Amino acid sequence: MTFSSFMTRKEAFGFLVLAAVIFLVLPLALDAFRLNLFGKYLTYAFVAVGLALFWGMGGILSLGQGVFFGLGGYCMAMFLKLEASTPENTAIQSTPGIPDFMDWNQITALPAWWEPFNSFAFALFAVVAVPVALAFVIGLAMFTRRVGGVYFAIITQAIAAILTILIIGQQGFTGGVNGITDLRTLMGWDIRSEAAKTTLYFVNGALLFAVLMVAHYIRKSKLGRLLRAMRDQPDRVRFSGYNVASFKIFIFCVGAAFAGIGGAMFTLQVGFMSPTLVGIVPSIEMVIFCAVGGRLSIIGAVYGALLVNWAKSTLSESYPELWLFGLGALFIAVVMAFPNGLAGIWSERIEPQILRLFNRSKDDKTAPKRAPAE
Amino acid sequence: MQERFILKVEDLTVSFDGFKAVDGLNLYIEPNECHVIIGPNGAGKTTLLDLICGRTAASGGSVKFHDKELLSMREDQIVHAGVGRKFQTPSVYEDLTVFENLELNYPKGYSVFGALTFRCDDTIRGRITEIAETIFLEDMLDEKAAYLSHGQKQWLEIGMLLIQDPELLMLDEPVAGMSVAERKKTAELLKRIITDRSVIVIEHDMGFVVDIATRVTVLHQGQVLSEGSMEHVQNDPKVVEVYLGH
Structure with a gap:
């Protein structure tokens, strides 16, 4: 495949600008603390990109993306927690060598399903595999029975609620409502230092670009066109000879994999994972990131995640009680006035203006040259 | 030996809340025949096509296409067997x-992996152009289907079926809602295709x-x-x- 068939110049320009923002502008403009905050925002962009694929293109609205984000994050947190719980570090516990919250809950041995998370390779695998496996099961159960639309959204939301309750209820195994905290090192590398956080920011950015390229490839493939066809005419796609359910399951799993990677990067950069990131509210917020960015645009989804989270931090620092109203108002505004979000404003309003200006200045330059010749 | 019938509908029944829309129906389609189904509104014509192509689940009976029982197959499997609707x-x-519409119906890359790796090569492009010429849309390949007229959309859908080259083609009122000029062109097109x-057509235009x-x-x-001539x-x-006396 040639580059030009993979990406038009306009698309390449969009990716370049985003790369400049993430790898140059933000690192140069922000101190290490703020940069780490933006790194955290960018982990939500993984989820938003997935949503742009299966909600924007495929028309499947999931209100439970926090589940996959959380599962990815927990898989990473379990590995980091085990590494932090060496017998020396936990010598004061009644059972040294197990995570502290287990000890507090009178658990005396590491549960068997925690054991594999001693291996970094397994943890990395699980970060993607666990969310994908759950998404596959949900997809198989829902899409082959042709559950869709609002019903699917409600069911995913219920799953988000169930997982939160499960994590909080099984405190001894999951850290309960506090989550898994006090994570220190990754393979002996202290992830709490400023230098480490800056490095992780760039790793996160690179991974996000890898995810964006995968998403872009899918969008450009026939599968991308099929998704758009399915969104508008699901019945017709079946009579074009496609098994609609298998495509929906696939794209839902892709979204879950993206979210899982984002969750793992969240754990690494923020240093904990808790059920507050899994439940209904964060899941809905993730949909809002995508909606604000423009649900049809994968680049827009990244800007949406950045902007809404930045607004959230800024607003809730000064007016904590106002943020939820702000978020609600934002969502209504986007749905009512800008259904295609930031990306829509750009491509419908700003870009034509720029093109017009550009063309006019070209005309201005060429016009006088032509005049004397006549 | 060639089979006598390519489609055998036997004792087909479907009931919606007790109302039998299709009731113990038998229908046999021969190779290369154009079988027209007529009947007053509510006679079950469209339902019959829905049952054959798997859109509606039957309550009883059998629909055999060659030796395959269509009633137990999914819509996409029925399409692959060679039935277009x-x-x-x-x-x-x-x-x-228009191009993308035809491309999506080109019989290749039906699986998830196939769709991811699908490449539109010259053979496919040639076939799409050929079909577009047949359905009078060769100048509109890059136009979004939303901007086509009603008649052009009908032609495009016929083209989407043609590119799959089905053995059995089922057309539900192909000239309904068309202008006189479009009607004439469509009749020409249908006669050619x-x-x-084998074709099953539902039509009111005598x-x-x-x-x-x-x-x-x-x-x-x-x-x-x-049934007959x-x-x-x-x-x-x-x-x-x-019917006709009304």
Whole structure:
């Protein structure tokens, strides 16, 4: 495949600008603390990109993306927690060598399903595999029975609620409502230092670009066109000879994999994972990131995640009680006035203006040259 | 030896909350025939096509295409077996261009992996152009389907079926809602494409039916009222009573 068939110049320009923002502008403009905050925002962009694929293109609205984000994050947190719980570090516990919250809950041995998370390779695998496996099961159960639309959204939301309750209820195994905290090192590398956080920011950015390229490839493939066809005419796609359910399951799993990677990067950069990131509210917020960015645009989804989270931090620092109203108002505004979000404003309003200006200045330059010749 | 029938519908029944839309129906389609189904509103014509193509689940009976039982197959499997269906209202992918609409129906890359790795090569492009010429849309390949007229959408949907080259083509009122000029062009188009395959057509336009039909079946209240040549059914007193005489 040639580059030009993979990406038009306009698309390449969009990716370049985003790369400049993430790898140059933000690192140069922000101190290490703020940069780490933006790194955290960018982990939500993984989820938003997935949503742009299966909600924007495929028309499947999931209100439970926090589940996959959380599962990815927990898989990473379990590995980091085990590494932090060496017998020396936990010598004061009644059972040294197990995570502290287990000890507090009178658990005396590491549960068997925690054991594999001693291996970094397994943890990395699980970060993607666990969310994908759950998404596959949900997809198989829902899409082959042709559950869709609002019903699917409600069911995913219920799953988000169930997982939160499960994590909080099984405190001894999951850290309960506090989550898994006090994570220190990754393979002996202290992830709490400023230098480490800056490095992780760039790793996160690179991974996000890898995810964006995968998403872009899918969008450009026939599968991308099929998704758009399915969104508008699901019945017709079946009579074009496609098994609609298998495509929906696939794209839902892709979204879950993206979210899982984002969750793992969240754990690494923020240093904990808790059920507050899994439940209904964060899941809905993730949909809002995508909606604000423009649900049809994968680049827009990244800007949406950045902007809404930045607004959230800024607003809730000064007016904590106002943020939820702000978020609600934002969502209504986007749905009512800008259904295609930031990306829509750009491509419908700003870009034509720029093109017009550009063309006019070209005309201005060429016009006088032509005049004397006549 | 060639089979006598490519499609055998036997004792087919579907009931919606006790109402039998299709009731113990038998229908046999021969190779290369153009079989027209007529009947008053609510006779079960569209439901019959829905049952054959898997859109509606039957309550009983059997639909055999060659030796395959279609009733136990999914819609996409039925398409792969060689049965194509055109809907009454034009259903095309509005957000995609004419080219993309045809490309999606090109019989290749049906699996998830196949769709991810699908490449539009010159063979496919040639076939799409060829079909676009047949359906009078060769100048509109890059146009979004949403911007086509009603008649053009009907043609596009016919093209989407043609590119799959089905052995059995089912058309539900292909000229409904068309202007006189479009109607004429469509009749021409249909006459060209119904050769070399079996076709089931639902149509109300009698002039058109006389023109294309090799055999006619009249449905009434989910059952076959009369079957045979156009001349035969036109002179059947039962038919005159319920349908043509009105």
